[in-house]
Amino acid sequence: MQNVVTEVSQVFLDPTFLAIQFLNGLQLASLLFLLSVGLSVVYGLMNFINLAHGTLYMLGAYIGLSVARGSGSFWLALIVAPIFIAALAAVFHALLLRRMQAASPMKQILVTFGLIYVGLDVVRYIWGDYSHSIPAPDFFAGSVHLLGEVYPSYRLFMIGLGWFVFIALYYGLERTRLGAVVRAGVDNREVAMSLGLNIELAFFLVFCLGCGLAGLAGVVAAPVLSVYPGMDMSILVLTLIVVVIGGPGSLRGAALGAFLIGMFETFGQVFFPAIASVIVYALMAVILLARPGGLLPVRPS
Numbered sequence: 001m002q003n004v005v006t007e008v009s010q011v012f013l014d015p016t017f018l019a020i021q022f023l024n025g026l027q028l029a030s031l032l033f034l035l036s037v038g039l040s041v042v043y044g045l046m047n048f049i050n051l052a053h054g055t056l057y058m059l060g061a062y063i064g065l066s067v068a069r070g071s072g073s074f075w076l077a078l079i080v081a082p083i084f085i086a087a088l089a090a091v092f093h094a095l096l097l098r099r100m101q102a103a104s105p106m107k108q109i110l111v112t113f114g115l116i117y118v119g120l121d122v123v124r125y126i127w128g129d130y131s132h133s134i135p136a137p138d139f140f141a142g143s144v145h146l147l148g149e150v151y152p153s154y155r156l157f158m159i160g161l162g163w164f165v166f167i168a169l170y171y172g173l174e175r176t177r178l179g180a181v182v183r184a185g186v187d188n189r190e191v192a193m194s195l196g197l198n199i200e201l202a203f204f205l206v207f208c209l210g211c212g213l214a215g216l217a218g219v220v221a222a223p224v225l226s227v228y229p230g231m232d233m234s235i236l237v238l239t240l241i242v243v244v245i246g247g248p249g250s251l252r253g254a255a256l257g258a259f260l261i262g263m264f265e266t267f268g269q270v271f272f273p274a275i276a277s278v279i280v281y282a283l284m285a286v287i288l289l290a291r292p293g294g295l296l297p298v299r300p301s
Helices: 002-012 015-046 053-071 074-100 105-127 153-175 177-187 189-194 199-225 231-246 251-271 273-290
Strands: 143-146 149-152
Touching (some): 015 143, 015 149, 015 153, 015 177, 015 199, 015 231, 015 251, 053 074, 053 231, 074 199, 105 231, 149 153, 153 199, 177 199, 189 199, 199 231, 231 251, 231 273, 251 273
Antiparallel strands (some): 143 149
């Protein structure tokens, strides 16, 4: 028994093993960031709780599935799906969001929670109640050798894409006029509007962009996690935790929250699989007790 324990401990403490798990954590963090940044900024800007954000992630995966199968191109799916989801978000904004923005948080939760089941039924009606997969693009279909181990190239692509989106969004918020308007609206919406800034247009564009990123996340996740009805629910909870601990409305908070949850979830599943979810919830509780507004809130508490 002692020999078994020793062998297991040697595996878990092996630097190569830990490095591979760290990369797995970064891969999950990148996916969570793509999902959470739109949800976080939309809530910070509009005080709107969109529980159907995960449904857009699922729809993006299915749209990407149809485009990839019809065209044979993963890259075309990676372009078309986010655009389609952003257009769908524009319709959602015009028909529902503008009316719901002033509603109570409970009403927002109930309406968007209902949309989850609408999206689920739409997916089942169009694509069936089966699991599908999108093959990774040929360029990233193989593996690379890292620290003497084989690691899938596509997972490295996911990590790189997450970093690229973060840098692009950070530049957009810090260096462009739209970013300045968005930051002003998050800090103090009333003052920004009194200065003549078109906050409504900025919010609309950010909402569509955030939803488009959810669709992008769906396509990106498909080769790794597969595509199936209800895939949104399995990741929505982690996404909400990322938003809460990072600080609603904060781009850097979404990135930091995604990194922490990605790491705790990954290493928790490796070392303590029976209580991995409990560890994530405990982390959230500790952070909220210490910093109720999140780690990097836009409005310091």
